[in-house]
Amino acid sequence: MARNATAKKSVKPAKPSYVLDEQVGFILRQVWQRHSAIFARDIGTNLTPTQWAALSKLAETGPCSQNQLGRLTAMDVATIKGVIDRLSARGLTETSQDPEDGRRLVVSLTRAGQQLAEKVAPNALAITRETLAPLDAKERELLMALLNKLR
DSSP states (O other): OOOOTTOOOOOOOOOOSOOGGGOHHHHHHHHHHHHHHHHHHHSOSSOOHHHHHHHHHHHHHOSEEHHHHHHHTTOOHHHHHHHHHHHHHTTSEEEEEETTEEEEEEEEEOHHHHHHHHHHHHHHHHHHHHHHTTSOHHHHHHHHHHHHHHO
16 A cells, blocks of 8 residues: 555654653652542441541650641641541540630540540551552652652
8 A cells, every 4th residue: 555645754742841750740640539538438437547646646746736746747736627627526636725815725635536636547557568568668668768768
């Protein structure tokens, strides 16, 4: 069969200057999606990652102001308020006025919240291990060091 003389040859386009698959934000989002799926599957209770962050930080530090808890868990004011409202509705946290500053709310774990934090901690550790499982020990250590440097 004769080729049409006017047919154009396929030309492979030059590599674009921006390739999505090579961008740190896109890769981090994909890693976060994988981690979130593992978290949802394995946490063992009906907690979101932000709720678990608040519970685990309170178990670690003890009572603190809602504002401070937001800073410690990298949540803005509106987000931490919603998280604490939902945890309090479930009987896992409680708030009280700071005796030294009546404008400040102090958040603490209830007995049920403390028990849940202790019960769920092994699951959370296993989630971290599974998220990092594709890496060997040296790579895990390096990744954590690099991610901490990027904070």
